[in-house]
Amino acid sequence: MTDSGTRNEASESNADTDAKSERTGNQRVCRDTGREQGLIGKYDIWLCRQSFRELARDMGFQKYD
Numbered sequence: 405m406t407d408s409g410t411r412n413e414a415s416e417s418n419a420d421t422d423a424k425s426e427r428t429g430n431q432r433v434c435r436d437t438g439r440e441q442g443l444i445g446k447y448d449i450w451l452c453r454q455s456f457r458e459l460a461r462d463m464g465f466q467k468y469d
């Protein structure tokens with residue numbers, strides 16, 4: 405009985421670990437190019453910085469001098 409109890413606890417801890425691993429790491433990619441680096445995620449934009457530079461004006465952002 406003790407072994408089955410430890411198995412249940414182990415499986416529950418594995419489930420917790422799996423849920424935590426899904427929340428950690430870089431899961432977001434650029435919507436335009438699929439790149440993982442240089443992401444702009446503020447306001448749920450999720451574009452790499454290169455794509456953002458190209459699409460920002462179309463999205464309504466203005467460049468100030």
